[in-house]
Amino acid sequence: MSIVVKKLVKKFDSQIAVNEISFEAKPGKILGFLGPNGAGKSTTMKMLTGYMKPTSGDAEICGKSILTDELAVKKLIGYLPENTPLYNEMYIREFLNFVGETYQIPNLKNRVDDVIKKVGLTAEQHKKIGTLSKGYKQRVGLAQAIIHNPEVLILDEPTSGLDPNQLAEIRTLIKNLGREKTVIISTHIMQEVEALCDEVIIINKGNIVANETLQGLKEKNKTASLEEIFRNLTSD
Numbered sequence: 057m058s059i060v061v062k063k064l065v066k067k068f069d070s071q072i073a074v075n076e077i078s079f080e081a082k083p084g085k086i087l088g089f090l091g092p093n094g095a096g097k098s099t100t101m102k103m104l105t106g107y108m109k110p111t112s113g114d115a116e117i118c119g120k121s122i123l124t125d126e127l128a129v130k131k132l133i134g135y136l137p138e139n140t141p142l143y144n145e146m147y148i149r150e151f152l153n154f155v156g157e158t159y160q161i162p163n164l165k166n167r168v169d170d171v172i173k174k175v176g177l178t179a180e181q182h183k184k185i186g187t188l189s190k191g192y193k194q195r196v197g198l199a200q201a202i203i204h205n206p207e208v209l210i211l212d213e214p215t216s217g218l219d220p221n222q223l224a225e226i227r228t229l230i231k232n233l234g235r236e237k238t239v240i241i242s243t244h245i246m247q248e249v250e251a252l253c254d255e256v257i258i259i260n261k262g263n264i265v266a267n268e269t270l271q272g273l274k275e276k277n278k279t280a281s282l283e284e285i286f287r288n289l290t291s292d
């Protein structure tokens with residue numbers, strides 16, 4: 057297992073955003089992390105990537121604890137946050153070089169060339185980040201997430217705001233990455249889950265209400281409609 061989550065809790069004052077959730081994820085599989093707005097998806101992802109301390113519980117990324125091995129965990133994970141914080145004043149190459157240097161990547165120039173090609177930024181590569189369209193900014197976000205070739209990818213709504221062409225390209229990229237790596241993606245797009253995910257977790261009000269293979273989820277709920285399953289499991 058490359059991700060083992062153990063009774064993870066996050067409280068904000070009296071509000072329990074994530075309520076003692078446990079789950080696992082393995083390499084070569086894409087795990088879809090679904091839930092209504094405010095369910096606790098981003099909060100969980102932030103805890104797994106070391107950007108937010110859990111109130112209690114722990115998680116291991118390739119055997120390293122998010123509580124005690126924060127640095128090792130950051131190296132093992134590529135993270136695309138929901139609203140990718142990018143440096144708008146920087147040029148794409150400058151930014152990717154900067155990120156690459158923090159990971160001390162050898163032959164960085166070649167690696168930057170590689171990721172630019174991989175995420176489809178070749179035509180835009182000499183532009184300033186601030187001048188890019190939303191979809192291209194998203195690609196820069198993906199490029200910084202994969203530059204250090206991490207074992208685990210955590211992508212928070214990776215295709216939000218992309219046009220249909222970009223959507224298809226980025227989905228193909230994620231699908232390919234998922235062949236070797238452990239990938240968790242959060243999304244509200246059920247077609248995306250169908251197209252990409254092997255396994256699905258549905259979270260509602262901080263609690264896991266489903267944790268199945270995509271096929272298993274449909275069989276258990278006796279319908280092939282993910283939207284119907286989602287509504288049944290998350291409506292009040």
Ligand SMILES: Nc1ncnc2c1ncn2[C@@H]1O[C@H](COP(=O)(O)OP(=O)(O)OP(=O)(O)O)[C@@H](O)[C@H]1O
Nearest residue numbers: 068071073091092093094095096097098099100138
């Ligand atoms: N820093 C914070 N301080 C206080 N409350 C927070 C904070 N971050 C998140 N929350 C609350 O925790 C709950 C879960 O939020 P979270 O962002 O994890 O939801 P989400 O499932 O990612 O939602 P969405 O689909 O809208 O992105 C929400 O009620 C939110 O208001």
